[in-house]
Each structure stands twice: as structure tokens, then as C-alpha cells.
Amino acid sequence: MKKIYLIGIGPGNLDYLTVKAINTMKKADVFFLLEKRGRKEHEDLLKIRKEILKKCLNRGTYRVVTAKIPERKKGSKSYKEGVKTWRQQKAEVVTELIKSKMKDGENGAFLVWGDPSLYDGHLEILQHILKQGAVNFEYEVISGITSVQILAEKHKIPLNRIGETIVITTGRRLKEYSPAEVVNVVVLLDSYSTFKHFKDADIDIYWGGYLGTDDEILFSGKLKDVIGDLQRIRKKAKKKKGWLMDTYILRRPEGSESNE
Ligand SMILES: C[S@@+](CC[C@H](N)C(=O)[O-])C[C@H]1O[C@@H](n2cnc3c(N)ncnc32)[C@H](O)[C@@H]1O
CATH class of the missing domain: 3.40.1010.10 (Tetrapyrrole methylase, N-terminal domain)
Incomplete structure (x- = not known):
């Protein structure tokens, strides 16, 4: 056989x-x-x-x-x-x-x-x-x-805090979520910076490009404050290498309203 x-x-x-x-x-x-x-x-x-x-x-x-x-x-x-x-x-x-x-x-x-x-x-x-x-x-x-594990490792974050849900999805499906539903959403396969749909919400982002490789880039912050910088970083990386593989987590900040 x-x-x-x-x-x-x-x-x-x-x-x-x-x-x-x-x-x-x-x-x-x-x-x-x-x-x-x-x-x-x-x-x-x-x-x-x-x-x-x-x-x-x-x-x-x-x-x-x-x-x-x-x-x-x-x-x-x-x-x-x-x-x-x-x-x-x-x-x-x-x-x-x-x-x-x-x-x-x-x-x-x-x-x-x-x-x-x-x-x-x-x-x-x-x-x-x-x-x-x-x-x-x-x-x-x-x-x-997985890239998700390396993202958590490099940002030194757990994927969830006590008792919280983790959603793992794609850029394509991310648009189906409303900001109020975001607790911990891990996003893969997103060529279109879909995080921009959440730019007005109180949400943190932990982003990683080429994770675990020599070209690794890490970036994090309050999405509404850092979105411009992040889009510039993505664009520059893509131009330099010819392609970009990135993963990120969108997270409701500690202490904000929770339905869980
Ligand atoms: C087809 S999926 C494969 C995922 C893979 N099986 C894993 O376990 O990570 C490809 C997506 O995984 C993510 N990805 C894979 N490797 C990555 C890396 N080194 N850095 C950042 N994201 C990565 C990106 O979101 C990319 O678009």
C-alpha cells in the first residue's frame, strides 16, 4: 500500500x-x-x-x-x-x-x-x-x-482572555461581523485590509506580516489611531517583496462592554 x-x-x-x-x-x-x-x-x-x-x-x-x-x-x-x-x-x-x-x-x-x-x-x-x-x-x-500561534507568540498575547470566545475567519467573511460582535477575531487570507470596516470602533489590532521568517513585521495599537500607518506598512511590504502574507487579531479592549 x-x-x-x-x-x-x-x-x-x-x-x-x-x-x-x-x-x-x-x-x-x-x-x-x-x-x-x-x-x-x-x-x-x-x-x-x-x-x-x-x-x-x-x-x-x-x-x-x-x-x-x-x-x-x-x-x-x-x-x-x-x-x-x-x-x-x-x-x-x-x-x-x-x-x-x-x-x-x-x-x-x-x-x-x-x-x-x-x-x-x-x-x-x-x-x-x-x-x-x-x-x-x-x-x-x-x-x-500555525501563523495564528506565531502571531500570539510574537505579540506576547493569549488568543483569548478569561472565558472569552475566539473566532478564526477570513478577510472575506470578516465583513459579516459588526463591531459589537468583535471579542477576539483572528483573520487570515485578507488581501484587502478588511480591518478598515472597523476603523471607527473601539478595537485593538495585533498584526503580523511574514510571521516566523527573517522578514517578519509586527504592528499593534488602537485600530482607529494606527490604521493609516498599518496600511502604509502593508503597501510598502507588498511592493518590496512582491507579495505579503499577514495575519491579525481584532480585539475588544479590556474592560469594555461584554455580552459574554
Ligand atoms: C491558505 S492560508 C494557510 C494557513 C496555514 N495553514 C497556517 O496554518 O497558518 C494562508 C494564510 O495564512 C496566513 N499566513 C500563513 N503564513 C503566514 C505567515 N508566515 N505570516 C503571516 N500570516 C501567515 C495568511 O493570512 C495567509 O493569507
């Missing part, structure tokens, strides 16, 4: 790679690296994954297979439908990789950014492939350190 490992690698910095992740990498015969054409961000992230392999494993003990995956088409369909179609296309690529690039009894691995359980499609893709019955394999998930 073939076996696939989904290995969470944290932010790509060796300091955040778990011992379990490294030990599992040592078991893999082949690493599958999925590549999106022509995007600087994906080229950089691919390079980081290759460097991790070089630093953690002995030369000649593993194979690397890179495969091109399509970009998600934006436009005609709803966001959810668009992502579903895109995952279907990725599933076809992954099926072919498992079928043709692994022998029976071999272990294959995907290096997943952060942790495979948080806004990542690999698990659903593997489950979809098994359901379709196109190829058979076992699989295992190895946890990684």
Missing part, C-alpha cells in the same frame, strides 16, 4: 519545524511540490520548501517531484464553487502523481504551510481522491505550527 504524509512545516523557518515533522520527512521516499505558474509568492514558497529538504535530509535519500497546478479562476462562479472546481483540478494532478510517481509500499509527502487543519485544502483533496476510488493509499497528518 502507498502512504501519503501531510506534513505541517510552520512558516518555513527551521526553528518552527517540529521533531515529528523532521522524523516523518525522513520516512518519505518522494516529496510532491505543487507549483503555481508565474506568481512570485509561489516561487518563493517553493524555494523555501526545497531548502527545508536540503537542510533536514541527506542528499540522495529522497526524490522531489514538482507538478504544475492551475491558478484559481476568479469571476463567473461563487467563491465556494470556484474553490471547489479548483480543488477538483488539483485532485486530478495529485491523483496522477500518486499513481505514476510512487511505487507500491513507498511513502510520499506534501509539505504544508503552517498546519494542514487551518485553511488548507490538502486533506479534503486526499479524501476526495479516495472517495472517487481513482487510486488507493493510506494517509497521515503531521501537525505544524
